[in-house]
Amino acid sequence: MIDIRDVHKDLKDKKVLNDLTINFKEQNAYLLKGHNGSGKTMLLRLVCGLINPSKGKVTYNKNYRFGIIIETPQFLNNETAFYNLKFLASINKIIGDEEIVQVLKRLNLYESKDKKVKSFSLGMKQRLAVCQAIMENPDVLLLDEPFNAIDDDNIKVVLEIIDEYKQEGKLVIVAAHGLNDADVQVFDKVITLQNGAIQGITKVNAM
Numbered sequence: 194m195i196d197i198r199d200v201h202k203d204l205k206d207k208k209v210l211n212d213l214t215i216n217f218k219e220q221n222a223y224l225l226k227g228h229n230g231s232g233k234t235m236l237l238r239l240v241c242g243l244i245n246p247s248k249g250k251v252t253y254n255k256n257y258r259f260g261i262i263i264e265t266p267q268f269l270n271n272e273t274a275f276y277n278l279k280f281l282a283s284i285n286k287i288i289g290d291e292e293i294v295q296v297l298k299r300l301n302l303y304e305s306k307d308k309k310v311k312s313f314s315l316g317m318k319q320r321l322a323v324c325q326a327i328m329e330n331p332d333v334l335l336l337d338e339p340f341n342a343i344d345d346d347n348i349k350v351v352l353e354i355i356d357e358y359k360q361e362g363k364l365v366i367v368a369a370h371g372l373n374d375a376d377v378q379v380f381d382k383v384i385t386l387q388n389g390a391i392q393g394i395t396k397v398n399a400m
């Protein structure tokens with residue numbers, strides 16, 4: 194559980210988060226919606242501790258390991274896809290080559306594993322970003338616009354992964370726009386942000 198209570202965040206005189214109170218629960222997937230600049234990315238940053246609130250409190254009920262894509266992921270462009278994941282895996286040292294191969298297969302990148310990232314399309318880079326986010330099997334998955342530039346088949350793969358995470362009792366928060374109604378069904382709640390504040394929270398099965 195991640196509890197956000199009465200949170201405000203000011204950056205250079207601008208209120209980027211405005212009086213947010215939300216309780217994110219395990220076994221649930223949340224979809225963040227809202228116009229550009231409404232605060233979706235800031236909320237994801239707040240949830241994983243990349244920014245601290247100016248006022249209010251963020252509480253976790255356990256030590257979570259986070260898997261994240263926030264804004265445009267950066268890779269070592271002159272290295273291969275496999276090398277990039279191996280390099281990132283060397284930080285925590287909890288997975289080996291086998292897990293990296295599995296995740297590349299899952300995101301349909303195995304055939305391209307030995308290609309340099311600079312030759313990748315936007316969609317391939319986005320899928321590689323999903324690989325790095327999920328490869329260590331995190332407790333909480335935070336994805337900022339993961340469907341950008343991804344084709345329908347791979348959108349389905351990412352939606353399946355979100356569903357699996359929920360079934361495994363994990364917590365998933367995704368910022369995305371333009372998902373069709375059928376795809377939104379994988380989420381439990383849709384949170385709409387406007388000017389850094391919550392405009393509405395809708396239960397998906399009630400939509």
Ligand SMILES: Nc1ncnc2c1ncn2[C@@H]1O[C@H](COP(=O)(O)OP(=O)(O)OP(=O)(O)O)[C@@H](O)[C@H]1O
Binds near residue numbers: 209227230
């Ligand atoms: N370093 C900063 N200093 C001041 N304001 C900032 C800073 N970074 C972001 N902002 C502002 O915070 C607000 C929220 O930005 P955020 O990136 O969270 O929006 P978003 O909903 O994710 O939009 P997008 O879909 O464009 O990514 C925006 O108005 C943005 O201009």
